[in-house]
Every structure is written in structure tokens, then in C-alpha cells.
Amino acid sequence: MTIEITSPYDQSFIKELSLTGKNEIDKILNTAQNLFLDQSKWIPAYKRIEILEKTAAIMADRIEDLLVTAVSEGGKPYQDSKAEVLRAIKGVKLAAEHISQLKGEQIPMALTEASLNRVAFTSKEPIGIVVAVSAFNHPLNLAVHQIATAFAAGCPVIFKPATATPLSSLALREILKEAGLPEGWLQIILCDNEAAELLVTDPRVNFFSFIGSAKVGWYLKSKLSPGTRCALEHGGAAPVIVESDADFKEMIPDLVKGGFYHAGQVCVSVQRIYVNQKIVERFIEAFAAATTKLVTGNPLDQKTDVGPLITPKEVNRVEKWVNEAIKKGAKLITGGKRISDTFFQPTVLFNPSEDSKVSTTEIFGPVVCIYSFTNRDEAIKRANALNVHFQAAVFTKNIDIALETVKKLNATAVMVNDHTAFRVDWMPFGGRDASGIGMGGISYAINEMTREKLTVFKSKLI
Incomplete structure (x- = not known):
């Protein structure tokens, strides 16, 4: 099956793309799981920083191409789309910078007799496989907020863009590959609702990131496998x-x-x-x-x-x-x-x-x-x-x-004394109540996609 991408401006044909069938979902999840379970394949922090920094540099060289792609598929006016592309570049840089801030802390011991002769500390680990489902209205910047953050956290990510606007995220994927992203760490799929639900609700998924309608988001949350954490960003008024x-x-x-x-x-x-x-x-x-x-x-x-x-x-x-x-x-x-x-x-x-x-x-x-x-x-x-x-x-x-x-x-x-749509990409961003759960913003999203591990050493010499 295929889907036609058309211009919102005049409905003219842009491109035809293949849809991923539900029979392919298992293979996609296995690819991500094999990367995550084999820690020898994990990408060290310095390498993730290098890849993201190079990605930002390539994006900066291709602003006009990225801009025209975003305008053509999404219909957002030129000047606003240019601002989106520049924000996306800044977002990639922010993701690279935050990697150095992924750290734990020392937990005090010897506060009771039972805790003598111990030293304890926490560390941050990637949460696991991230599945991200995105919206049409910011096709490049939303992709950065869901893809670059997952990669910065050290997670393999499966990204489903809105079927109306997939071209910007596909362009981002090619740039990431050019910057050195290893095979399998980012998989982008276009699929129907049945295949998407099969993907999102699989027990191999550790984190679900959703940007879109409340009706769909809350429904999918209700179907998540036990233990799958999530962040949902819905609309407001x-x-x-x-x-x-x-x-x-x-x-x-x-x-x-x-x-x-x-x-x-x-x-x-x-x-x-x-x-x-x-x-x-x-x-x-x-x-x-x-x-x-x-x-x-x-x-x-x-x-x-x-x-x-x-x-x-x-x-x-x-x-x-x-x-x-x-x-x-x-x-x-x-x-x-x-x-x-x-x-x-x-x-x-x-x-x-x-x-x-x-x-x-x-x-x-x-x-x-x-x-x-x-x-x-x-x-x-x-x-x-x-x-x-x-x-x-x-x-x-x-x-x-x-x-x-x-x-x-x-x-x-x-x-x-400012309008409600103000946003910069390093600030916390998200809804409450029916408008969502969890917090976006580059650093906040990265933290959501990690989990803490406590290490406790016992020794008579401590």
C-alpha cells in the first residue's frame, strides 16, 4: 500500500510513499530491541554528541531545502517555517549539550547504624525502545523533539510522522545518517491506525511519546503494555x-x-x-x-x-x-x-x-x-x-x-504580557489534565527517556 503526499496549498501531488504493514511491525521492533539488549552496541556519550553536533551543522547548510520541504508538505508560511527550521537546528544542539548533564547523585549513608560501611550513588540509563507518534503542524521541529531527544538519551527510536507531513522527518533521518547515525537506531514508518496501535502497545516498547489529538492519545495510553512509560502532548483552547x-x-x-x-x-x-x-x-x-x-x-x-x-x-x-x-x-x-x-x-x-x-x-x-x-x-x-x-x-x-x-x-x-503560543525549546512544555501528561522541551524530554539506577557498595573500609 502507498500514500500520496499533497500540498495543503493547492492539493498538488508531491510524492508517493509506501506504507508499513502490520506484518512488518515485529521486525521493526526486533531491530530496536536487539540494539538495546546488546550493551556492546550502545553508542557512547561522546559519539552521540559528535553525531548530533554534525547533524546540526549539516542542517544549517541546508536551511533552504528543509524550509521548502516543510512549507510544501505542511503549508506553514515561509517566514514561520524558516523560524521552525532554525528552532529545529537549535533543538539538535540543545540535545547534544544536555548529554553531559545526564548524571546521578550520591545518596548519603551512615545516617543510621544499619547503613554504616556503605556508599551509594545513582546513575542514569536509557529507558529502552522509544516509539514516537507525531503531529503535522511542525513537521521538522516536532521530529527533532522526539527523535534527537531519544537518541541523546541513548535509546533506539521508532518514529511515526503524521501521514500528511512525513517528508521533513525523512530528510532529518538522511541527515542523521550522513552525520554517522548507525543503522537501526532510527526507524521511520508510515502506517495505518491498526499497525500503529500494534506498534505502540507492544510489550517491547519502554517509552511512548505522542503529539496529537487527545482522543487518540488517551486511547493509546489505555492500551499500553504494563511498564511502558509515556508522555502525551494534546491540544488546548x-x-x-x-x-x-x-x-x-x-x-x-x-x-x-x-x-x-x-x-x-x-x-x-x-x-x-x-x-x-x-x-x-x-x-x-x-x-x-x-x-x-x-x-x-x-x-x-x-x-x-x-x-x-x-x-x-x-x-x-x-x-x-x-x-x-x-x-x-x-x-x-x-x-x-x-x-x-x-x-x-x-x-x-x-x-x-x-x-x-x-x-x-x-x-x-x-x-x-x-x-x-x-x-x-x-x-x-x-x-x-x-x-x-x-x-x-x-x-x-x-x-x-x-x-x-x-x-x-x-x-x-x-x-x-505575551501571547499563549510563545515557546523556546529549552523550556518545559506540556499540557495538564486532559491536555496531556509528562513534559516536553529538549532537556525535559531527554530526562523522561532515562531511568535511574542505584548502586550501593558495602565495605568495612568505607
């Missing part, structure tokens, strides 16, 4: 609290970027903005004006701000949700219409009902909802009302309000 003293000059560009970056196809995209009633009319006017200036079009055009959605099916869904919100009483401020089979206008809605899809579910499209409030605690309560909690934000110049809001918002990260 990121809330923002805007107080009356917020700085419009700084705030509006940030929030527009955070809402419409990659056409809203970002797990921490700005979705729900709660604005103090005192400034809400001014806010809507400024936000709408900035939104209408966004350029929608060919993602390879460097002037484009908003590109296509990943498939026409997603355009249909977003259109349906927007129409439902308007029917239930939301005021359409700007946008609201499909441009083509693959594009939807950047859209701003005011005060959609609390039971509308746009208020209760991650939109993953170019739609931002604005709500007014008179009581900040009530706004925070509404912001926290959903079961998804990832990143959030507050805009204010009052430090007490900022700190109080940070404390009360249910989120793994709260940005003060």
Missing part, C-alpha cells in the same frame, strides 16, 4: 485575560500573531480572549483592524501571514463551527468565510455562547473569540472551565494583578 491597563501597542500584534500563526493550527494558539469591559470596544476595533491586514495566500510567498489549513476537511469543520457560533448569537467582527477549499478567512468572533464549539473545543483553525468581563475572577473561572489546560496569558501592567492571575489560571505555563 488557550485563554488570555486582558485587563484595562494593558499596553495596546505591545499587546495587539502579539495576540494577532498568537491567534493566526500557522492558521491557528497550534496546540497553544490564542483562542479565547477575555477583555475588561472598560476597554473591550477599543480592543475589538484594534484587534480586528490588525487581523484584516493579514495576508492570506501561497505559503512560499514571503509576504504571506496566513496559509492553508492542512486539508479541505478541516476548512469544512471550521466553517461549520463558525456558522454554529453565529447562529447561537456570536457577533462576527471580521472574516467568517471560506476563501477556497483549502483556505479560511482569519476570523474574529465576539461573545460566542459558552456552549458553542468555538468556546468549548480546540478550534485548530484561524478563529479567535473575544469575550467581555467586568469581574476578573469570573473571567478566570470561565477561562478555567474547560478540561484542557496548557498555556495561558495575562496582559496587565499591574504586578499584583499579574501574579494573582498567574496563580489562579489553571495552566502549565502562563505568559505575562
Whole structure:
């Protein structure tokens, strides 16, 4: 069986690739297991550092090629895809640097008579076989976060990219091979859901890394073999609290970027903005004006701000949700219409009902909802009302309000005077509650893919 990779921009054919059948899964797992069980085949730390450093150098020489590949398969505009490629290179460097930080500690002994004549210490070991399933929206950088981290930890990794965007990870694999990655340490497979479930739930898998929908992630977690650890990164419906003293000059560009970056196809995209009633009319006017200036079009055009959605099916869904919100009483401020089979206008809605899809579910499209409030605690309560909690934000110049809001918002990260989609690759990143489990970020992911071993020496001479 094969699958066709097409451009989200115009649905044009890019490449045809073979799918891995479920009868091949056992061989793939055996390859990884044989590498891990034979410690003579483990790659020493210095060699892992060399390979990752060389990988980063090769990537830096091929920025334009990697960029065009990512834009073509994923549809993210040129400038944003360039930022992704540069982040991916930095991520590989961070993975190489963190290898030297994989260390244990001494555990004190002789604190009781029973612990006399002993010395104890912990050390870090690779956890084992890592199976990583990824999403479409950052095809190169997500691959780095799941592949480079596993390799840095010393684990063989089996990587399943999104079927819509596999080309960036395949390009990364070729670069890693060129940099000296031994055979078998990275296996990339494209497969259907049945084969993927067979792979993920196999007892040989020691760690499962998942980036994607909550429905799929939590289902697969429920099927994991006993002892398989996991990290799940799902979506959110990121809330923002805007107080009356917020700085419009700084705030509006940030929030527009955070809402419409990659056409809203970002797990921490700005979705729900709660604005103090005192400034809400001014806010809507400024936000709408900035939104209408966004350029929608060919993602390879460097002037484009908003590109296509990943498939026409997603355009249909977003259109349906927007129409439902308007029917239930939301005021359409700007946008609201499909441009083509693959594009939807950047859209701003005011005060959609609390039971509308746009208020209760991650939109993953170019739609931002604005709500007014008179009581900040009530706004925070509404912001926290959903079961998804990832990143959030507050805009204010009052430090007490900022700190109080940070404390009360249910989120793994709260940005003060910045949009919810801010991220650098060395910071912890992940959802809580229904939004995920475990923590991403290069160093955090590497640590998740290791386990501690305690060594205790007993000697009368100690």
C-alpha cells in the first residue's frame, strides 16, 4: 500500500510513499530491541554528541531545502517555517549539550547504624525502545523533539510522522545518517491506525511519546503494555485575560500573531480572549483592524501571514463551527468565510455562547473569540472551565494583578504580557489534565527517556 503526499496549498501531488504493514511491525521492533539488549552496541556519550553536533551543522547548510520541504508538505508560511527550521537546528544542539548533564547523585549513608560501611550513588540509563507518534503542524521541529531527544538519551527510536507531513522527518533521518547515525537506531514508518496501535502497545516498547489529538492519545495510553512509560502532548483552547491597563501597542500584534500563526493550527494558539469591559470596544476595533491586514495566500510567498489549513476537511469543520457560533448569537467582527477549499478567512468572533464549539473545543483553525468581563475572577473561572489546560496569558501592567492571575489560571505555563503560543525549546512544555501528561522541551524530554539506577557498595573500609 502507498500514500500520496499533497500540498495543503493547492492539493498538488508531491510524492508517493509506501506504507508499513502490520506484518512488518515485529521486525521493526526486533531491530530496536536487539540494539538495546546488546550493551556492546550502545553508542557512547561522546559519539552521540559528535553525531548530533554534525547533524546540526549539516542542517544549517541546508536551511533552504528543509524550509521548502516543510512549507510544501505542511503549508506553514515561509517566514514561520524558516523560524521552525532554525528552532529545529537549535533543538539538535540543545540535545547534544544536555548529554553531559545526564548524571546521578550520591545518596548519603551512615545516617543510621544499619547503613554504616556503605556508599551509594545513582546513575542514569536509557529507558529502552522509544516509539514516537507525531503531529503535522511542525513537521521538522516536532521530529527533532522526539527523535534527537531519544537518541541523546541513548535509546533506539521508532518514529511515526503524521501521514500528511512525513517528508521533513525523512530528510532529518538522511541527515542523521550522513552525520554517522548507525543503522537501526532510527526507524521511520508510515502506517495505518491498526499497525500503529500494534506498534505502540507492544510489550517491547519502554517509552511512548505522542503529539496529537487527545482522543487518540488517551486511547493509546489505555492500551499500553504494563511498564511502558509515556508522555502525551494534546491540544488546548488557550485563554488570555486582558485587563484595562494593558499596553495596546505591545499587546495587539502579539495576540494577532498568537491567534493566526500557522492558521491557528497550534496546540497553544490564542483562542479565547477575555477583555475588561472598560476597554473591550477599543480592543475589538484594534484587534480586528490588525487581523484584516493579514495576508492570506501561497505559503512560499514571503509576504504571506496566513496559509492553508492542512486539508479541505478541516476548512469544512471550521466553517461549520463558525456558522454554529453565529447562529447561537456570536457577533462576527471580521472574516467568517471560506476563501477556497483549502483556505479560511482569519476570523474574529465576539461573545460566542459558552456552549458553542468555538468556546468549548480546540478550534485548530484561524478563529479567535473575544469575550467581555467586568469581574476578573469570573473571567478566570470561565477561562478555567474547560478540561484542557496548557498555556495561558495575562496582559496587565499591574504586578499584583499579574501574579494573582498567574496563580489562579489553571495552566502549565502562563505568559505575562505575551501571547499563549510563545515557546523556546529549552523550556518545559506540556499540557495538564486532559491536555496531556509528562513534559516536553529538549532537556525535559531527554530526562523522561532515562531511568535511574542505584548502586550501593558495602565495605568495612568505607
